[in-house]
Amino acid sequence: MTGATISFEGVGKSYAGGGKGQVTALSDVTLSVAPGEICGIIGRSGAGKSTLLRMVNGLERPSTGTVTVGGRDVGRARGAALRAIRRDVGMIFQHFNLLSSRTVHGNIALPLEIAGVPSAEIGPRVRDLIARVGLEAQADRYPAELSGGQKQRVGIARALATQPKVLLSDEATSALDPETTRTVLELLRDINRDLGLTILLITHEMAVVRDIATHMAVIDQGRIVEAGATYDIFVTPQHPTTRSFLSGVTGITLPGFIAGRLTEARPHGPAEEIVRITFAGAHATDPMLARMTAERGIAINILAGAIEEIGPRPFGNLLVAIDAARGPEARDYLNRHGLSTEVLGYVG
């Protein structure tokens, strides 16, 4: 089994809004997810993430543009053709959406029954799936008797039952605590590695993207504002929305005495510019900052710093203070040398 390509071309979606004309949920979205990729889509509430995801299995149809999975046009498929595509696309949900009336075994069997798999084959296949998600001891329990993490494992096993080429995840870990989130994401990563299927997941947590996604896209007000390899976007974020998501996930924060005095506008008189510098690798900046000080005579004050990892690759984050009068010049210098900078504010 291998993954399929998911592709959005010029996709737009509007809803007939209640009273105030049309609601545009998505505009001109073009995005391609290669087979076997784990692509994370991040955006704020109402940005259009669910709408985008639900187009991949035809739960929503695009108003304009084309959505294809493995070359098949989902938006124009109807009836049996659409149901065939859906069997190739598994989906997991924030609130699990398990049948309360069926056991773990029964829930995982449901997609197989729906697909018309002979009942003699269903039993063994369900037992394999239960073993894959590690729920052997819970096979005969009902969802009401399971923890959130166990329910999501059932959801994952159910989504894999028809051996899909694509897995969609709509905030699948948002209802789980951090530790359970970690184990569920690990399971998804294992599945991606073992089965090679393409995973498209949406989230509003950058940590989820960092921990699992090879690629990512940032969606803001229905538009993709940034897309690419996760590492590249973490190291050189371009769009303000991306940066604000990143500032929530990096392990460093401003010291309290500075955070409390931070202003958005540059105050009159002498002030310091507070800047976040992001760089690839673990050690790349030290010589750069020293060289800038030597060449330009700009002094830089390091306030905090940390090295993080995306997959096996480290990247660094520094919070620094620069004399506000020299700030633009310093940032320009650093940018030209491949470092990404973001002004967080000013301290008078």
Place this chain on the structure above:
Amino acid sequence: MSANLIGLLVEATLQTLYMVSVSALLGTVFGLPLGVFLATSQRGELLSAPLVNKALGLVVNAARSVPFIILVVAIIPFTRALVGTSIGTDAAIVPLTIAATPFIARLVENAIREVDAGLIEAARAMGATPLQIIRKVLLREALPGIALGLTLAVVSLIGYSAMVGAVGGEGLGDLGIRYGYQRFMPDVMLAVVVILIVLVQIVQSAGEWIAARVDRRAPRNRGH
């Protein structure tokens, strides 16, 4: 109470049970699919047919607005055409079924609308057809609610079946009126009332027991 009277009570009880069970069965046969359709045919729903939904909704509401006793009298010609007579237990089954069908349909509709929309979505995402979703998801998940609804319907039918006694039916209501009221035999009246109370209790307890047996939701999600 004489052996003769006891024989009459037994016979009347059996007649009531016959009328109630046949009309409950027929009411379910007609009301269940109707309720499923009403619950799934608004605009954008599984069987989306908004006009038919509206029309059937109106018919159901109209049928439910007619007081039962008036319904019985109003459909006498129809009853006669169907069973050849307008008196007796078989004749009583016609208005009972006509009253039960829209009632059961609404109860089933409500029970199905209680099912989490996320489950329909999950089933659609699996590639289920609308009929598969109805059979494997909606009906099964709504079963506790449907069981309680049918219990309510049967209890109401026991009451209605006593009412048809007044207009030419048979059964406990008829016995109560003829002996208890017209011949002024309070012991017969009392016996009829006690039997009706016991019947309702048995039906209610059995219905709740079945509903609890098929309900696998966490206790906090149960609607009672």
